Amino acid sequence: MNADIRPYTEDCWNELRGLLKNHWREDHPLLDRALFEWQYKGYGPLSKSSTARILFVQNKLIGFLGSIPGLYQIPYKDTKIVPGLALALWLVRPDYRGGGLGILMLLKTEELAHVLVCLGANNDTIRYLSKRNFTCMEALLRYILPLDAEGYKTLMVKPALYEEVLTWTRSINPGREISPIAPDTLQLQALWERSTDGVPLFSLYRNEDFWRWRYIESAGFKYLFFGEPNCAGIVVSRIERIYSPENNAFNHGKVLRIIELIPGDSGVWHGKMNADFIDLIRGVLSWARREGCWAADFQCTSSRLRPVLLDIGFKQQDPTYNPPLCSLAGLFQPLKFTIDTISVLWRINFSETIYLEPRDTYLVKSDGDTDRPNIWPLPA
């Protein structure tokens, strides 16, 4: 079989769109060209040319492996900042599967970067990537809390006593409400560097280009920034309106999706309680409650922020939606109570593979393509 793997170029858009539409999902949001181009643009030196790979057999486009360029900081000897890729959307036309073509695209992509990450892989992909020395974490750690006891209860997978939810909701100190700020990318970069200075974290290097591309210029969601980059730190979040075509009663509910928590004090990554950072998060929760949110969640690979989150009143949900009190639904657009958890894989490979504990990584929901719209256009 004569297989040809090339970088994706714009002239292949229509053919690629056809492949995704017919063999992935007929209404996939990435069939929207603006969303597709924004997602795969990324930032850093690898964003200067296309890193996504397309596969041709007999001049027919039959495969795609998307990858999002970024810059990663690696806690190895002195912290290094290197280009890397987040794998996102891997597809071979069904009649060509199982013949080694998918792996061929992966091998070609591996040649482009020493650092690769992948969020939201299914079991087969986890198997393939594990064989290629990726470290696998079954699921992002998910921290959740109720903001409105009645609303939260309706979003629970496993019934728990309303009284328990009410007690938990009441125990959360609401804090003084704060409002979103206009983000200043220079200040955000300085905050990230100050926050993680001396902290052994494998993570995207959050420079100005990162903040601009990933959140400010997002073609999918409207992200909101809260806090003080020069002081307490920041919270990046968005409000997600619940969309349930089957049951209109849910459709006025909202959930606060916290995407980034960046403390101004680097000690927080080591378990220190910083009152200003805690007040900031509480202030965001107050704002969200007044905006009508029923619940809040935050997902991350590192357990380093756990002490601060527990202090505020968050609890951790495990990958099986336990304990029952913490069984907040997994997807809100459309509302689905249980979905596969977001798996996380990474590989740092120079002359040898560098292995890191999940605690020493800060990968969040927006790292791959797991924080983009799932329905497009977004439900009104």
Ligand SMILES: CC(C)(COP(=O)(O)OP(=O)(O)OC[C@H]1O[C@@H](n2cnc3c(N)ncnc32)[C@H](O)[C@@H]1OP(=O)(O)O)[C@@H](O)C(=O)NCCC(=O)NCCS
């Ligand atoms: C995932 C997908 C792109 C893989 O493409 P494919 O062409 O079917 O896969 P390949 O034939 O190249 O590789 C699969 C096999 O090759 C093996 N393999 C071959 N060479 C390999 C190598 N050098 N290194 C590791 N594995 C190798 C894999 O382990 C796997 O074997 P197994 O399934 O028998 O264990 C394809 O199956 C697909 O489109 N699936 C549906 C969409 C999907 O689920 N995408 C992933 C979403 S996260």
